[in-house]
Amino acid sequence: MRWSRTSGRVEGDSRRPRGLKPGFILHSYATLKRRSSTVALASISLSLLRGSPWPSKNHRVARVFATFSVVLFSTVFFSGAAPEKHLSVYSVAANYSLPLLARNGRDYVGLLELLEPLGAVNARSDGDHWRLSYNRLQAEFTAGKSRVHIQGRDADLSAPFVMESGRGFVPVSSISTILPRLLGGPVTLHEDAGRLFIGSVATHFTASLAGENPPRLVFNFTSPVSPTISTEPGTLRMTFSREPLVAPASPLLTFGSRIIPSATYSEGNGAAVITVNSTAPAMASFSNDGRTVTISAASSVAQKAAPVNSPPAVTPSSAAPPGNSPSVARKVFAIIDAGHGGDDRGEALSTSLMEKDVTLALARSLRQELESRGISTLMLRDGDTSLTLDQRAGLANSAHAAIYVVLHASSSGHGVRIYTAMLPYETAAGDDRGSFRSWTVAQHAYIPMSQLAVTFVAAEMQRRQIPVRTLLGPLRPLNNITTAAMAVEVAPLGSDIAQLTAPDYQQLVTSAVATAIAAARDRLGAAP
Amino acid sequence: MLIRATIPRHLVIAMAVLLVAVLGMSVYVWRMRARAAALPVEATDSRPIAPPVTGPTETVTLFMAQDDDASLRAAAAQIPLPSGRQERAEELLRALLTRYLDKNSPHPMAPGADVRSVFLVDPGLVVIDVTASFADGHRSGILVEELTVASLIHTISANIPGVLRVKILVDGKERETLAGHADISGFYDVTAVNQLAAELQAGQ
Numbered sequence: 001m002r003w004s005r006t007s008g009r010v011e012g013d014s015r016r017p018r019g020l021k022p023g024f025i026l027h028s029y030a031t032l033k034r035r036s037s038t039v040a041l042a043s044i045s046l047s048l049l050r051g052s053p054w055p056s057k058n059h060r061v062a063r064v065f066a067t068f069s070v071v072l073f074s075t076v077f078f079s080g081a082a083p084e085k086h087l088s089v090y091s092v093a094a095n096y097s098l099p100l101l102a103r104n105g106r107d108y109v110g111l112l113e114l115l116e117p118l119g120a121v122n123a124r125s126d127g128d129h130w131r132l133s134y135n136r137l138q139a140e141f142t143a144g145k146s147r148v149h150i151q152g153r154d155a156d157l158s159a160p161f162v163m164e165s166g167r168g169f170v171p172v173s174s175i176s177t178i179l180p181r182l183l184g185g186p187v188t189l190h191e192d193a194g195r196l197f198i199g200s201v202a203t204h205f206t207a208s209l210a211g212e213n214p215p216r217l218v219f220n221f222t223s224p225v226s227p228t229i230s231t232e233p234g235t236l237r238m239t240f241s242r243e244p245l246v247a248p249a250s251p252l253l254t255f256g257s258r259i260i261p262s263a264t265y266s267e268g269n270g271a272a273v274i275t276v277n278s279t280a281p282a283m284a285s286f287s288n289d290g291r292t293v294t295i296s297a298a299s300s301v302a303q304k305a306a307p308v309n310s311p312p313a314v315t316p317s318s319a320a321p322p323g324n325s326p327s328v329a330r331k332v333f334a335i336i337d338a339g340h341g342g343d344d345r346g347e348a349l350s351t352s353l354m355e356k357d358v359t360l361a362l363a364r365s366l367r368q369e370l371e372s373r374g375i376s377t378l379m380l381r382d383g384d385t386s387l388t389l390d391q392r393a394g395l396a397n398s399a400h401a402a403i404y405v406v407l408h409a410s411s412s413g414h415g416v417r418i419y420t421a422m423l424p425y426e427t428a429a430g431d432d433r434g435s436f437r438s439w440t441v442a443q444h445a446y447i448p449m450s451q452l453a454v455t456f457v458a459a460e461m462q463r464r465q466i467p468v469r470t471l472l473g474p475l476r477p478l479n480n481i482t483t484a485a486m487a488v489e490v491a492p493l494g495s496d497i498a499q500l501t502a503p504d505y506q507q508l509v510t511s512a513v514a515t516a517i518a519a520a521r522d523r524l525g526a527a528p
Numbered sequence: 529m530l531i532r533a534t535i536p537r538h539l540v541i542a543m544a545v546l547l548v549a550v551l552g553m554s555v556y557v558w559r560m561r562a563r564a565a566a567l568p569v570e571a572t573d574s575r576p577i578a579p580p581v582t583g584p585t586e587t588v589t590l591f592m593a594q595d596d597d598a599s600l601r602a603a604a605a606q607i608p609l610p611s612g613r614q615e616r617a618e619e620l621l622r623a624l625l626t627r628y629l630d631k632n633s634p635h636p637m638a639p640g641a642d643v644r645s646v647f648l649v650d651p652g653l654v655v656i657d658v659t660a661s662f663a664d665g666h667r668s669g670i671l672v673e674e675l676t677v678a679s680l681i682h683t684i685s686a687n688i689p690g691v692l693r694v695k696i697l698v699d700g701k702e703r704e705t706l707a708g709h710a711d712i713s714g715f716y717d718v719t720a721v722n723q724l725a726a727e728l729q730a731g732q
Contacts (some may be wrong), residue, residue: 241719
């Protein structure tokens with residue numbers, strides 16, 4: 001059997017693979033755990049306790065012991081579901097992640113999949129032999145054998161080579177032996193963390209304390225970063241899944257501050273994590289094109305102003321994104337966009353109810369709620385007019401508002417869904433040039449601010465007991481907006497679509513959005 | 529008086545019976561025509577007939593959208609898979625859509641929804657070309673559309689290693705949205721879709 005990279009096919013003949021696929025094993029295990037574990041455990045335990053097969057009183061102890069064993073075994077077995085392991089690969093050509101295959105108590109990775117993004121590669125299997133060609137270099141592997149031949153020279157794997165379905169797998173621990181011979185350059189493997197660095201791609205960082213009241217912890221990175229930020233009482237965690245971040249000289253950094261005493265660096269399952277320990281609620285802000293992250297401890301005043309269900313503390317960039325620069329005169333604070341309109345009717349919610357009409361009613365209600373709280377607004381459409389997605393984005397961006405909210409309505413599901421932009425694939429954060437922003441990923445720099453706004457709105461919805469869900473959404477024009485942006489999709493609470501047109505339900509939703517925006521006003525930017 | 533004199537009685541009766549039969553048949557045909565007109569979807573179902581798949585049966589993981597709780601759930605499936613990567617990707621998506629077209633589908637789709645072809649373009653780019661019926665008959669809404677998109681892309685990326693980005697075409701052409709909401713004009717970042725899939729699987 002032969003795999004051709006150019007045709008993307010496996011050609012020729014091969015024996016049918018035996019055994020289960022890793023995905024199947026994981027899935028079956030997860031399904032079993034999720035759906036059947038409780039039922040199975042209860043059934044087995046009950047049947048043992050009823051004890052019909054046990055002939056005499058003397059066996060009661062054995063019966064109880066067996067029941068206890070079943071419970072103990074099942075508890076250990078079903079609670080031990082390990083997450084799927086990954087290997088994150090960082091290289092100049094691409095950063096990518098590969099699933100690992102567990103065989104014989106070791107982690108294996110597909111060699112073809114590992115090399116594919118890096119150059120011209122193809123493989124061919126012939127019986128137990130698996131021949132690999134990478135950029136004119138030849139390597140030969142044999143299923144069940146540790147000895148391999150690379151360009152006529154022998155090398156030893158740390159465990160036998162595995163071949164399944166014509167695909168070749170090598171132990172992760174042997175990558176640092178094989179890859180330098182094929183790639184002709186150094187690789188660095190963090191085996192326990194599942195991270196592989198090919199060439200000099202590492203991103204380094206420094207951390208220093210600035211200011212005292214409140215203290216600010218400034219992280220400077222050698223490349224732009226975009227970590228996922230989460231907070232828990234006493235900690236702020238930055239998770240770097242896509243960045244080749246490497247450890248500082250010491251994984252424990254101490255700063256001699258009472259409020260931000262230390263930070264730690266750790267790695268695991270393909271990601272690096274910086275955990276900042278803080279005795280006060282902390283916020284993260286980005287600047288210097290994503291190369292600087294500043295962690296600030298919230299002042300006592302800010303703490304008092306925070307809502308009861310305080311969302312995770314993430315602040316907008318202090319790098320003065322164009323739409324929120326204090327130097328730009330802001331005409332309005334909030335842009336309200338009623339989704340669809342004109343020829344674009346949106347979803348047919350019923351035979352007589354169009355989405356575009358519901359979104360317009362919601363938009364008008366939101367305008368009233370915001371303005372009653374002293375927040376200036378601009379509605380992009382206040383009638384049944386057609387606007388293209390580009391026109392909506394252009395109008396919103398030219399207003400230099402602090403927040404953009406687009407409203408949608410749906411007959412699917414219940415309650416409210418709030419979306420932030422899921423950006424399309426772009427290399428290196430798009431084609432930004434100086435002060436010009438790539439249109440398709442213009443939202444990129446504002447995502448922390450959008451997430452901040454969404455967390456405020458979601459918290460307010462929860463406070464009012466409105467079912468709410470926050471998700472990424474591949475929805476234009478969110479990705480073209482150069483300020484905090486969110487889409488709010490409103491569904492009825494029950495099955496009655498007519499609720500979408502009920503003024504009291506519309507007001508319940510829009511007043512929650514308005515209250516949240518008012519609460520976040522200071523963080524989103526000063527109102528004019 | 530003349531007719532009575534020239535046409536025999538049994539012929540008159542036969543003519544009357546034939547006339548009644550013709551009228552009855554006309555009414556029946558008219559009703560059949562009306563009934564056929566009431567089934568426009570089936571009449572315009574131009575789904576291509578896929579050739580029979582050859583290859584060993586393999587177990588794959590399909591990520592099925594569930595409308596009842598707006599989630600994405602993994603489901604193991606045994607399907608015959610050809611040896612080529614491209615054909616494997618097509619069969620994966622066809623297996624997924626077959627389940628969506630079932631009458632007990634957790635995420636119903638319009639009749640005729642199908643994958644025309646899947647192209648694997650190096651490095652790491654997958655182009656999914658779906659039929660016009662797939663998009664034209666798709667229900668509208670942000671969540672319902674993104675469930676479909678996440679299901680397709682996450683199923684591909686989970687079973688075909690090395691996929692970095694995905695492009696969706698409709699009948700060979702670019703479209704702005706799937707059914708009025710989900711943007712399909714650009715390239716989907718598989719990492720971002722996997723993050724969305726994780727959110728959808730969590731069910732929140």
